[in-house]
Amino acid sequence: MAASGFLALWAWLAPGLAFLILSLVFPFRRSGKPAAWLSIVVSLGSLVGAVTAWRATVPDMARRLLWDWIPVEDGVLTAVGVLVDADATLMLILVALVSFLVQVYSLGYLADEPPASLGRYYTYQSLFAFSMMGIVLAPNFIQLFICWELVGLCSYLLIGYWYPRPEAARAAVKAFWITKAGDVFFLIGIVMLWSRTGTFDFSELFELAQGGGEALAGLGLVTFFIYLGAAGKSAQFPFHVWLPDAMEGPTPVSALIHAATMVTAGVYLLFRTSFLFQQTPDVLAAVGWIGAFTALLAATLACVQADIKRVLAYSTVSQLGYMMTAIGAGFAGAGFLHLLTHGVFKALLFLAAGAVIHAVGTNDIHAMGGLARRMPQTFIVFLVGTLSLAGIPFFAGFFSKEEILGAAWAGGLTVPFGMLVLAAFLTAFYMFRVIFIAFLGGPAPAPARHDGHGEAHAHDAPAIMALPLWILAALAMGLGIWFSISHPEGGFAPPGWLTPLAIGVAVAGIAFAWLVYGLRAISGDRIFERLSWIGEAAVERFWLDDLFALVYRRIILGVSRIVGWVDRYIVDGILNVLSAGTLTAGDRLRRIQTGQAQDYVYGIALGVLLLMVWMRWPR
């Protein structure tokens, strides 16, 4: 058990070291491929460390390694270090694994990038791995928050990797702003919690919670603020609007950050601090309701997207909603399990989509068609991911999704349960919509973009990109089969009709998609007309983006303009007046220097007179 702490520490610090080397040694970074290999090798080392650490952990025991950090009058304000238990190491493995696979994949995906940009990319990847693991292993709120912000920074840097594109730059700023709004509340919540309990440390807070002390009474506002931070990062309604736009970044980035790791940081946070949330059941109920609503909303939006990455982005938002609902129902373990399986198959889906985009040259699914024939391997892995997402037995997502549905039912959130069931139907539907449109069926009618091979010349991905795909696909299937045989206990007994319901809903979704897009028996357009009011609202993304843009432009930029005016005219104005006054005074005063010696004698005599007066002044 002792070794697990140091192993986890090493797994965490190694990417940080790689980042430092890459960021400080310019020529190394600018050389491109060598920098990439350094980052990849280090992340492999991290993965090995994470797996070994997991093997060394003992269930229900946590290992802490702390170093004092900020000293205050009596004692230490906070410490840095690691808090290692079984769940943390599992998450660590997920982060390290997906990070490693994505970095290998990127070497193929970004092969055409100039070396300096490639080096920059891998520098950011190393920083991200370091910060994400920092969140996973954080023993207290302060370190978690610092790494939280770092992760947000990496997201900004990586979304805006192709910063010459204005859409990418805008998307990066949008992601940053919206998550920042949540982070402000998060910080307020942390400080409020500290002012009540006097500590940031998770273990100490856990003790306090167990003891049932009144120090933790009235926590509702605190936990709600902490939840807002998680909601920003994990794209809960209404903060979800940044995630689809974040697809402007390279696809491997989307796979890593916006599918498997960063967006799950919010879920992980709630999972880690669930002992706090259990004190405030009202907030938990809100978490559950918002999560379910997000799941349904995003699933609706995913049905009308033409961009394959946006479909996957909305799908991620929807699945995050699932995880939050499980937490809200009080069974954080189910949410965490889905986090792990979702990380695997969503990364798989994104990377496969990336292979498709790389080959075809466009993101538009209507410009693709019949890819299954031309890219059979990619089709297989994509299908594996889709079946996992849809929740078909013997694939990874089936068991975890069913656990969440069971948790929602057992936690008493019946309406959210219904929303989740509907969302499951839609999930299967929209994913198979993509499969039917892009992979099966005839060639596409719309012309492909110029920069790409075109759909007619699509081919399977090169080995360096295909290998991570196969590894993830194998993992998805392996997890699915393992869970089907021996599933971990969830702490509740699901009703007997749950499993048939889950499977039935998924199959129904697939069948419906087949009817609409495969057989064209039912016209998609007719359905669209029938549900036009939802459909159009969905196309407009329910006007949320516009609302945020309005708030940003009018209010925030307006305030900035006012502040800028004050700065230019008042603050600078005061300084300018002072300096002009000094110049004028100097100009006037220099007239004393007439150059006539006798005037200076006048001055001396006057001075002596004044001295005499001052000496003799009656006190």
Added chain:
Amino acid sequence: MTLQAYLTLAAMLFCIGLFGVMTRRNTIGILLGIELMLNAVNINLVAFARFLGDVSGMVFTVFTICITVAEVALGLALVILIFRIRRTAVADHLDLLKG
């Protein structure tokens, strides 16, 4: 006469000299004013030496007289040099130090 009388005499002489320094246009005139001021100082010193019984005041006076003589000599030499170069006697024209 009392010490105060001598001191008053010296004070008046000093102020007359100061007046001369401040108002005279010609440089030599200024030097004459300085002479008067130094004279007043000497009277002061000797009066104090006499009335307080300490002879070092008179010794000091010897010194000041000698130094004044040297200073006047050089000062007038400077005045002559300036006249050679600038062709002016008026102190108001020597304003190179003007700021």
Added chain:
Amino acid sequence: MSIEPIAFWGLAVVLLASSLAVVLTRNLFHSVLYLALSLTATAGVFLSLDAEFLAAVQLLLYAGGVVTIAVFAIVVTERLVGDRITQTSRQILTGFILSGALLIGLLAIFRKSPLTVPRPAVTGDLTRAIGQSLLTSYVLPFELLGVLFLAALVGALYFARPDD
């Protein structure tokens, strides 16, 4: 009536009148002559203070030497400039006010200070005392004075050299 107050008052009047004349006369040469008179009156003041040696020194160096130098300077500059130098004064009123104020201040200080000391009796030869202390306690400034004179001499020679 003793002679001493009369002497003092007479000397005082002469001294002050001649100094006023120094600073107020238009003709510069006349100024120098009035200066000679005031320096001589000062020597008389020294005498009334029983400082014979100093009176002699004053007459020799000041009334003799300084006045001679000043006269030479005036003659030389007059020749340089070409016409008789007349004195004009500048800003008389301000000067008058300032020096008047200074005088009043000084007199006020004298009033408030306890300066009514009786004149002690003359003990011994003052000249001898001056000579002795000059060569024993104050021998260092005495020697430095020699150095000073040397420097002044060199400086005067340097100033006086012809331009070439």
